Amino acid sequence: MSSQIKRGVSLYSFQNETFQGKMNLEDCIRTCAQFGARGIEVIGEQSFWGWPEVGANQADIDHWHALIKKYDCTPVSHDYMLDYKRYKGRPMPFEEQVASVRRDIDFGAALGTPFIRSLVSIAPEVLVAAAPYAEEKGIKMLTEVHAPLHFDHPWIIRMAEMFQKSGSPALGFLPDMGMFLKHYPRVWSAKFRRMGVPDRIADYIEKAYEDRVLSEYVILEVQQMGGTGPAIGMAEVIRHNSAFEPKRMLDYMDMIHNIHGKFYEMTEDYVEPSIPYDEIVAVLQKGGYDGYICSEYEGNRWIEDAEEPDSVEQVRRQQVMLARLLGEPEAPALKAAA
Amino acid sequence: MMDNKMIIEGSLENVDGGFAFQGRLPYYRGLGLSMVEDIEVSVDGEPVAREAIRFSVRGKTYTLDEMETVYDNRWNFGEKATIIVLKDGGLQPGSYRIGFGTRLRISYLPMVPTTRDSKELALAA
16 A cells, blocks of 8 residues: 655755756756656755845746746745844844744744745744744644753743643644654764774774764763864764664654655665664554654765765655555656666 | 865866966855855965955855955855955966865855865966
8 A cells, every 4th residue: 555655855955956046946847747756845045046135036036937837846834943043242132033034934933844944053033933824824823852852851831831721723843853863874884984084993982883972971972082073073963863763753754754765875776874764664554644754864974075965866766665664556757767 | 975076177267367267166055155164265374364365156256354244245156156366477387286165154064064175287388
């Protein structure tokens, strides 16, 4: 039986190519459509120059809608930032933060996305205050639950309680699958080794991660092994990344409306070596999830010092993996694009 | 991220009052100019004084101090900004090791990251 879960892509995945002007918005959307990934997620200010301080051109918004129609895709999410540190030395006042979120609600509505993504550091009070406006515009604001935070962290628990207490259907979550980091990513380890981390220390850190040793102990051990600079850095990333359990999403299924299919590397045989997508998809199916999983390739920054990332091929491989896990009949376009 | 793509190859040139090259923001999105805390430039390892640096996008030029209160302009994703260094007579023709760094105040990060690139750029006679 085919799954209710749908495949999409966050155009964040193609940042290496779009940054350099090697792919434009049409290239990105056409590529996603070729992979059968019809849900399109954007970081508004990555894909639309000028947003938010200057504003986006109406012509660019019209172009977006024309492309979505041309390639038979669906807008999923506008990921906004809310720069509450815009003013040096003082935080942005509360009311101004709420007003800023309202503008991003408007922008999401202009792009036709049912969701806008809120960064996890945005105070729940701001989101609750903006919720009535989001409801009016038919937009859900989804807080991205992202490592080092997770569904058992007190910040997320407090947020969930506030969202529930508000009773607003416009408040929910968007989990990033990077929080289920089962193994130390090979591309991270390789980069730290290129930066000069000795093999004996890098091997120790990878083993300690497998053994789920507390990050503070790993950092101390690396110091005592004589590690400095990048060796400490390689250990410190364990502070911000952990193998939390995908099943922790089950308590919040009714608040989860989009998924970031974070990945660092897809092998030729369609495996993400560090994130357990088989477990993840099983949990989402068990929870009755029927939204999108949007590919979010983040390996680029870990390999760009050694090789030019091929984001399109990486996304293709993840889409093949997802199509298989979702029980879709083998999509010919996915093979043809190889 | 994008560290090695910050400086645009072949962009070094003399301009009125100094020299300039093109640079990109090392980030997966753009940023409002008030959040660019600092821009560093060095030439063959010699740091340039902050006061001698100008930042220019789409025809608007700012000192780094001015940028700190610019709330209506951005350094867009992948956008090539012109980084100007005030120096009488500019640079003599030749090859220079140009260093370029940015310190950015990112709302969600628990630190203020500095990212640097360095490239050998030639200035034609």
